[in-house]
Amino acid sequence: MTLKTLTAAIVLSLLPAIPMAIEIEKLQLPEMGDSAGALISPLEEKEFGASFFRMLHSQAEISQDLEIQQYIQSIGRQLATNSDTPSSPFHFFVVMDPNINAFAGPGGYIGINSGLILLTEAESELASVMAHEIGHVTQRHLYRQIEAASKMSIPTVAATLAAILIGTQSPAMGQAALMAVQAGSIQFQINFTRDNEKEADRVGMQTLVNSSFDPRSMPTFFERLQQSTRYYGRGVPEFLRTHPVSENRIADTRGRAENYPYRQYPDSMGYLLTKAKLFALTTPNQETAIKHFTSLEKQGTTEQRAIARYGMGLVYLQNLQYPAAAEIFKALSEQFPNQPQYIAALARTAVENKDYDKAHQLFAKATQNFPNNDAIKIEYARSLLKSGKPVDARQILLGLSDAQKDQPFYFLLLAQIQAELTQPAESHRYMAEYYYSSGQTEDAIVQIRLAKQEKNINYQLQAILEERLNFFINEEKERKEK
Numbered sequence: 001m002t003l004k005t006l007t008a009a010i011v012l013s014l015l016p017a018i019p020m021a022i023e024i025e026k027l028q029l030p031e032m033g034d035s036a037g038a039l040i041s042p043l044e045e046k047e048f049g050a051s052f053f054r055m056l057h058s059q060a061e062i063s064q065d066l067e068i069q070q071y072i073q074s075i076g077r078q079l080a081t082n083s084d085t086p087s088s089p090f091h092f093f094v095v096m097d098p099n100i101n102a103f104a105g106p107g108g109y110i111g112i113n114s115g116l117i118l119l120t121e122a123e124s125e126l127a128s129v130m131a132h133e134i135g136h137v138t139q140r141h142l143y144r145q146i147e148a149a150s151k152m153s154i155p156t157v158a159a160t161l162a163a164i165l166i167g168t169q170s171p172a173m174g175q176a177a178l179m180a181v182q183a184g185s186i187q188f189q190i191n192f193t194r195d196n197e198k199e200a201d202r203v204g205m206q207t208l209v210n211s212s213f214d215p216r217s218m219p220t221f222f223e224r225l226q227q228s229t230r231y232y233g234r235g236v237p238e239f240l241r242t243h244p245v246s247e248n249r250i251a252d253t254r255g256r257a258e259n260y261p262y263r264q265y266p267d268s269m270g271y272l273l274t275k276a277k278l279f280a281l282t283t284p285n286q287e288t289a290i291k292h293f294t295s296l297e298k299q300g301t302t303e304q305r306a307i308a309r310y311g312m313g314l315v316y317l318q319n320l321q322y323p324a325a326a327e328i329f330k331a332l333s334e335q336f337p338n339q340p341q342y343i344a345a346l347a348r349t350a351v352e353n354k355d356y357d358k359a360h361q362l363f364a365k366a367t368q369n370f371p372n373n374d375a376i377k378i379e380y381a382r383s384l385l386k387s388g389k390p391v392d393a394r395q396i397l398l399g400l401s402d403a404q405k406d407q408p409f410y411f412l413l414l415a416q417i418q419a420e421l422t423q424p425a426e427s428h429r430y431m432a433e434y435y436y437s438s439g440q441t442e443d444a445i446v447q448i449r450l451a452k453q454e455k456n457i458n459y460q461l462q463a464i465l466e467e468r469l470n471f472f473i474n475e476e477k478e479r480k481e482k
């Protein structure tokens, strides 16, 4: 199958059924060597990516945990700056989903499932998957598949793509998207062709090496993925559906990795802490979780054993055992005062235990010690709000970096603060932004209309509400038309 016919097959699955023959005629597909950049302008790509990410929120649980976000973004940044297009935008995020999957969407949005992170046994393994996904982005593989689907509106393509890439069919998914997915899923299994996979492996490994990660971890993780299929009764992990790993690919990457001299690659603290947190958050059985961390506590360096205790503390916290959790986190934050996660966990325990004075004392100290740490600020603001201090909470939010100010959790927190301050119109306005950023535009429209019904709205807010309402309605209309 040539690239042309393959692309046509995928495109067709995204197009309405009837004008098929005509559509094929119209397709102007690029040759393999072409720069696909001309197909979509940088601005369109940005819009497409943002739309895709919003839709994804309505179909999957994107982690809103800033500690987890900060880690995945830092490793992503390290890889992206060493990729072959370091200046192109990338956005890395974690999907809270036990299925083993990772994917690259439009606009450089790269998602990694919690299940995949937990399957890795070394940070370089996680980096190798991310480098592979970065390779799909820099080689513009996705655009070669979907460029001709541009006859559909951006929100529709974005929603469809989101559904296909996360591989689930949630009820929140639109009917049109659902049908497209059902029709398209078979084609999508072959959408990343063998050539695409090999290319992503090749450029991915170069990125991996340039970023000081272990090239051998790529074949090692592919092998583990392949073996893992035997243990999964439900079938093949999503990642393997969209990125089939063959013996041949493993041998290829193994051969290439062997060209580099062998050395040790220690895992970063961020990787180990993130894995511990994800394990604690996603393991429902307390006994299983404690057993896991107890065995980890007996091995490794002082830092690694401390991380095992941190994991154990998080399990206690999850199970409302506050004194046990506090004891662990207090000891850890004294032993490792430079590790923000430990003091944050101690403060979080105080919040859960409704000991707000203690919590705020700890948060104040932590924000002083780690002035650029947004994760701590967000937890601090939430705690202030819970304890009836919305003005202080809003003050803390002002100190966040701009990167956080378009995230759903940020708008939700602002809406809650405005409600506490008895500013219902402002509260509805931010709820609207919360829904919109989560891919729920219809609910955003409802919120704007509620805001407009409030009394004593000043001229400025009136204008904002009007502008946002029109914007949301237009977008929703575009999505429904196709």
Ligand SMILES: [Zn+2]
Residues within 6 Å of the ligand: 132, 136, 192, 196, 197, 200, 242, 243
């Ligand atoms: Zn792939």
